[in-house]
Amino acid sequence: MNPRRRVAVLQDLALWAALCLPVFAVERLRLSEPGSGWWQLAGIAVLGAATALHRRLPATAFLLSALPGLVVASSLFTLSYGIALAVFAYLMGLRPPGSSRRWAPAVFAVLAVAGTAKIAVRQVDPAAEWLVLMGTLLFGAVFPWLVGRYWRQRRELTAAGWARAGQLEREQRIVADRARLRERARIAQDMHDSLGHELSLIALRAGALQVAPGLADEHRTAAAELRSAASDATDRLHGIIGLLREEDDEPAPLSPAGESVADLIGRAADSGLPVRLLGAVAPTDRTAYRVVQEALTNAAKYAPGAPVTVEARPDGTATVVTVTNTRPPRTPPARGNGTGLLGLRARITALGGAFDAGPHEGGFRVTARVPAPGSKAPAAPGTAAPEGFAQARRTARRRVGLAFGAAAAAGTVLIGGAFTWYAYTKTHSVLTPRAYAQLRLGTPLADARSRLPAREITDPPVDRAPTPPPAGADCRYYRASGELFVPVEHFRLCFATGGTRRELIDKTAIPRAGTADQIQEEEREWAR
Numbered sequence: 311m312n313p314r315r316r317v318a319v320l321q322d323l324a325l326w327a328a329l330c331l332p333v334f335a336v337e338r339l340r341l342s343e344p345g346s347g348w349w350q351l352a353g354i355a356v357l358g359a360a361t362a363l364h365r366r367l368p369a370t371a372f373l374l375s376a377l378p379g380l381v382v383a384s385s386l387f388t389l390s391y392g393i394a395l396a397v398f399a400y401l402m403g404l405r406p407p408g409s410s411r412r413w414a415p416a417v418f419a420v421l422a423v424a425g426t427a428k429i430a431v432r433q434v435d436p437a438a439e440w441l442v443l444m445g446t447l448l449f450g451a452v453f454p455w456l457v458g459r460y461w462r463q464r465r466e467l468t469a470a471g472w473a474r475a476g477q478l479e480r481e482q483r484i485v486a487d488r489a490r491l492r493e494r495a496r497i498a499q500d501m502h503d504s505l506g507h508e509l510s511l512i513a514l515r516a517g518a519l520q521v522a523p524g525l526a527d528e529h530r531t532a533a534a535e536l537r538s539a540a541s542d543a544t545d546r547l548h549g550i551i552g553l554l555r556e557e558d559d560e561p562a563p564l565s566p567a568g569e570s571v572a573d574l575i576g577r578a579a580d581s582g583l584p585v586r587l588l589g590a591v592a593p594t595d596r597t598a599y600r601v602v603q604e605a606l607t608n609a610a611k612y613a614p615g616a617p618v619t620v621e622a623r624p625d626g627t628a629t630v631v632t633v634t635n636t637r638p639p640r641t642p643p644a645r646g647n648g649t650g651l652l653g654l655r656a657r658i659t660a661l662g663g664a665f666d667a668g669p670h671e672g673g674f675r676v677t678a679r680v681p682a683p684g685s686k687a688p689a690a691p692g693t694a695a696p697e698g699f700a701q702a703r704r705t706a707r708r709r710v711g712l713a714f715g716a717a718a719a720a721g722t723v724l725i726g727g728a729f730t731w732y733a734y735t736k737t738h739s740v741l742t743p744r745a746y747a748q749l750r751l752g753t754p755l756a757d758a759r760s761r762l763p764a765r766e767i768t769d770p771p772v773d774r775a776p777t778p779p780p781a782g783a784d785c786r787y788y789r790a791s792g793e794l795f796v797p798v799e800h801f802r803l804c805f806a807t808g809g810t811r812r813e814l815i816d817k818t819a820i821p822r823a824g825t826a827d828q829i830q831e832e833e834r835e836w837a838r
Contacts, residue, residue, distance in 0.1 A: 799822050
């Protein structure tokens with residue numbers, strides 16, 4: 311037997327012993343009607359079977375625990391087995407939701423039908439017995455089952471919370487790794503934008519120097535070689551950045567040199583690029599700066615000598631930047647892989663703007679709608695904090711609260727009705743000791759009716775009567791006091807069934823529970 315199985319067996323044995331304790335205690339303290347030893351052993355055996363089955367078949371174990379109480383009392387309420395009923399209902403609620411939720415209502419319905427059928431057959435104060443049966447089912451079975459369900463759901467939610475915490479910790483590590491990768495991409499992008507722009511300007515100046523009049527041939531050749539080397543360096547830079555750059559839908563913000571768009575355009579014009587600026591761009595708008603820088607770099611590299619127009623105009627809270635170059639005077643070199651434009655598109659889209667680039671009237675146009683600096687970018691799909699766990703927890707709490715509320719309301723109605731009926735039946739079946747003393751043997755039933763209460767008791771203490779009733783007599787039992795929830799004395803009046811007068815032939819006072827045993831014990835003491 312493995313250790314886990316051994317622990318489970320020991321726990322079941324301890325549970326069985328604990329549930330058997332009330333059975334012996336009630337019998338020892340004489341808190342119930344005396345029964346045979348065989349019946350007591352049968353009840354203990356049934357509890358043992360329920361304990362052995364409660365892990366695999368919780369509904370069957372609960373039915374077995376209810377069986378002794380249903381046999382002893384129609385209302386299912388017993389001091390000996392009431393605790394076992396509540397314990398196994400609680401354990402049934404702890405089981406997985408599939409079996410517990412499917413079988414528990416059916417099991418409760420079976421007990422209610424069985425108890426109601428027995429009450430209907432006995433016909434002993436059926437209304438009070440049925441109210442007690444419903445109250446016992448509610449507070450001794452349904453409530454413990456709901457408590458077990460709530461505890462199980464609480465454990466599941468706690469486990470889900472710890473699993474969620476572990477998942478968040480793993481996601482945090484992934485976010486840190488992605489942040490490092492984005493920083494590497496940022497550096498690569500900065501190298502591409504800044505160095506690529508500078509190399510393009512160097513190539514542009516070398517080209518202007520190459521075609522300058524009066525330049526010596528060796529210098530013209532050197533200028534051509536410089537222009538070719540700058541162009542090759544730009545291409546190699548594109549290749550290296552392509553390896554380092556990470557395609558990401560959340561690119562990290564870039565931090566270029568702190569010059570404005572106007573300064574950038576002026577420096578490009580000084581290098582020989584025919585460019586002009588229409589409108590104004592905020593000096594702090596670094597995204598617009600990147601758009602202009604990338605567009606001028608591409609114009610200098612792929613359309614040398616073509617006029618370039620940079621236009622900036624406001625559009626609500628955004629700025630629309632348009633960079634257009636016309637058809638170049640000579641055939642342009644082949645286009646590159648578009649790494650810079652792809653990076654700009656990803657960045658501006660992430661900020662909530664729009665980006666478009668493509669041929670325009672023989673030249674090329676780049677248009678970007680750049681949101682104002684400091685504006686909040688829209689949340690990317692899937693970046694909101696997950697609400698599944700919190701929603702599941704709120705739903706579980708709401709369901710448990712509704713279930714407990716409905717059960718509490720039903721229990722209040724049942725308990726209130728049961729107490730009202732109990733008080734009514736007990737207080738309206740009282741024959742005072744004075745009225746009992748005034749009734750003489752031989753009094754006709756018609757004359758005795760004026761002194762008798764409106765109701766008789768429905769559960770007469772026949773076993774405690776000191777003498778058996780006369781054979782064939784019509785015996786009626788009444789309470790001697792209107793006190794509730796305490797043992798009281800009873801009176802038995804037996805009337806003859808033959809004849810027309812139906813005279814009183816026997817009157818007996820029945821002591822309250824425990825009194826007869828005390829009298830017998832005192833008589834034995836006196837005899838010794």
